[in-house]
Amino acid sequence: MSVTHHATAQERPPSQVEAQNTQVPATPVATPYPDAAAGDGNTQQGYNPLRWAEDWRSMRDPAKRNDIFDRLKYIPIGSNDVYLTLSGELRARVNYFSNPQGRKSEHQRQDSYRIFLGADLHIGEHFRAYGELARGPMDGKNIGSPSGTLSNKLLVQQAFVDGTWQVGQTDVGARVGRQVFIDGSNLLFANRDNNTVQTSLTGVRAWARGSTLRADVFDLYYTTYGNGGIGDDPIDWGRRFSGVTAGIVLPKHLFGGSKLYLDPFVWRLRNRETTWGAETAREERTYVGAHLWGEAGPVTIDWTANHQGGSYGGRHLDAWQVLLAGTYRLGKANTAPRLGLHFDYATGGGANGQGKLRNAFAPYGNNIYYSYQGYLTPTNLVAIAPSLTVSPARTLRVTGEYQFTWRETASDAVYRSNGTPFAGTAGTGGRRTVDVARLQTIWTVSPRLSLTGRLEHAFAKSGLETAGYRDSSYAALWASFRF
Numbered sequence: 001m002s003v004t005h006h007a008t009a010q011e012r013p014p015s016q017v018e019a020q021n022t023q024v025p026a027t028p029v030a031t032p033y034p035d036a037a038a039g040d041g042n043t044q045q046g047y048n049p050l051r052w053a054e055d056w057r058s059m060r061d062p063a064k065r066n067d068i069f070d071r072l073k074y075i076p077i078g079s080n081d082v083y084l085t086l087s088g089e090l091r092a093r094v095n096y097f098s099n100p101q102g103r104k105s106e107h108q109r110q111d112s113y114r115i116f117l118g119a120d121l122h123i124g125e126h127f128r129a130y131g132e133l134a135r136g137p138m139d140g141k142n143i144g145s146p147s148g149t150l151s152n153k154l155l156v157q158q159a160f161v162d163g164t165w166q167v168g169q170t171d172v173g174a175r176v177g178r179q180v181f182i183d184g185s186n187l188l189f190a191n192r193d194n195n196t197v198q199t200s201l202t203g204v205r206a207w208a209r210g211s212t213l214r215a216d217v218f219d220l221y222y223t224t225y226g227n228g229g230i231g232d233d234p235i236d237w238g239r240r241f242s243g244v245t246a247g248i249v250l251p252k253h254l255f256g257g258s259k260l261y262l263d264p265f266v267w268r269l270r271n272r273e274t275t276w277g278a279e280t281a282r283e284e285r286t287y288v289g290a291h292l293w294g295e296a297g298p299v300t301i302d303w304t305a306n307h308q309g310g311s312y313g314g315r316h317l318d319a320w321q322v323l324l325a326g327t328y329r330l331g332k333a334n335t336a337p338r339l340g341l342h343f344d345y346a347t348g349g350g351a352n353g354q355g356k357l358r359n360a361f362a363p364y365g366n367n368i369y370y371s372y373q374g375y376l377t378p379t380n381l382v383a384i385a386p387s388l389t390v391s392p393a394r395t396l397r398v399t400g401e402y403q404f405t406w407r408e409t410a411s412d413a414v415y416r417s418n419g420t421p422f423a424g425t426a427g428t429g430g431r432r433t434v435d436v437a438r439l440q441t442i443w444t445v446s447p448r449l450s451l452t453g454r455l456e457h458a459f460a461k462s463g464l465e466t467a468g469y470r471d472s473s474y475a476a477l478w479a480s481f482r483f
Contacts, residue, residue, distance in 0.1 A: 037261045039184070059074035073086070082123055085120040093477070094476065109141040130162075135153065151196065153228050155229075224236045269283075285310045316357070325342035340387035345381070347380070348415075370383060376415070377415050377419060433463040434458050435459040
C-alpha cells in the first residue's frame with residue numbers, strides 16, 4: 001500500500017502513565033488538564049519527545065543553571081517575558097540485518113547519524129514560534145536507496161506558530177504550520193523516533209482544555225520526504241488527515257485509586273492514490289473509536305478500538321482494529337519487574353478482489369512495536385505477545401518479549417510496516433506469518449545521555465515461507481545526547 005512512508009516506526013513508550021504531571025503547562029489555568037494526557041507527549045526529567053512541549057522557565061534563576069546547556073534553555077530577549085529556548089539532539093546508530101526484507105541475501109549494515117536543532121521563541125505568555133532543523137546522513141553496507149526518513153541531508157522538520165489564551169477556566173489555543181502530531185494511540189500515529197528524522201505534518205491544530213475534559217481538532221497534510229536539502233520535502237496535498245479527538249479524565253476513585261483517561265475520536269484520512277493489490281484509487285477512510293489508557297494500582301492499560309468505514313474507488317470500506325496492551329508491576333517500587341501482554345487484531349481481506357475492502361490501516365503508527373525489522377503492521381494481523389521488563393538498576397531497563405503472529409485472513413497478503421504487501425503471500429501458505437523474539441536494553445546514563453541496544457530474530461512461518469521468505473536477525477546499538 002502506498003500511503004505510509006517507506007520506513008520503520010518509533011518505539012512505543014514503556015507506558016503513557018509513568019510520568020504523570022511532570023510538565024508545567026505553557027499557559028497555566030486554575031485546574032489544568034493533566035499534561036501527560038493532553039496529546040503533547042510525556043515530559044520526564046525536563047525532556048519531552050516533542051521538544052516544544054518542554055518548559056524551562058525555571059532557568060530564569062541563574063542559581064539553577066549548572067552548565068552551558070542550561071544557559072541555552074532561557075535566553076531573555078529584552079525582558080523576562082520574551083525569551084528563546086534552544087534544544088537539540090545528537091544520535092549515532094548502527095543497524096544490522098541478516099536476510100534483509102526476509103530474502104536470502106548478504107547482510108545489511110546501516111550507519112546513521114541524527115542531528116536535531118530547535119529554537120523556541122516565546123513572546124509573552126500567549127504566543128510562540130518554533131522551528132526545528134534535522135539532518136540525518138547514512139552510510140554502511142548494502143543500504144540500497146534509503147527513504148528520506150532514514151537518510152536526509154537537511155530538512156525543516158517543524159516550523160509553526162501558536163497562541164494560547166484562557167476563556168474562563170478553559171485553556172484554548174491553536175497551532176499553524178509544520179508540526180509533529182501524536183495526539184492518540186501510539187499504534188495509530190507516532191513521531192516514529194526510530195527513524196533518523198521524525199514524521200511531521202503541515203496544517204492546523206486547535207484545542208480547548210478544562211480540568212477534566214478536552215477537545216482537539218486538526219486538519220493536516222502529510223510530508224513527502226526527499227534525501228537532499230531543505231527544498232525537497234514538500235507538502236503532499238494528496239494525503240490529508242483531519243478530525244477531532246476528545247479527552248475525559250475518569251474519576252480517580254475507580255478501582256480503589258487510579259489515573260485513567262478515555263479519548264474518543266472521529267478522524268478522516270484521504271488519499272488520492274492508494275494502492276491495494278493491483279488497483280490504485282482514491283480512498284476516504286473514516287475512523288470512529290476510543291482510546292482507554294492509564295493506571296490503577298500495579299496495572300497499566302493501553303486499549304484502543306476503532307471501526308474504519310468510507311470508500312475505496314467505488315467500493316465500501318469495512319474494517320476493525322482492536323489493540324490491547326497492559327502490564328502488571330510485581331512490587332510497589334517503580335523499578336519492580338513488570339509482566340506485560342499485548343493482543344492486537346486488525347481485519348484483512350478484499351485487496352485482490354471485489355466487494356468490501358476489509359483491510360484495516362493505521363495513519364502513521366508505531367510499527368516497530370510488532371517488529372524492529374519492519375515485518376508487520378496492523379493490517380490483516382492477529383498478534384499476541386507476553387513480555388517481561390526488569391530494572392537491575394534505577395537507570396537500567398531490560399525488556400524481553402516473544403510474539404506469535406497470524407494474519408486474519410489467508411486470502412490476503414502479509415503486510416510490511418510501510419503498508420506494502422510481501423509479494424506472493426496473498427492466497428498462499430497458512431495463517432501463521434512470523435514469530436518474533438526480541439530483547440531491548442536502555443541505560444539512562446543521565447537525563448541527557450542514553451544508550452540503547454536491541455536484538456531481534458524473526459522466525460518465518462508458513463504464510464511467508466511458502467512465498468520464499470526466510471528467517472532474519474536484527475541488531476542495533478546507539479547513543480543519544482540531547483540538550
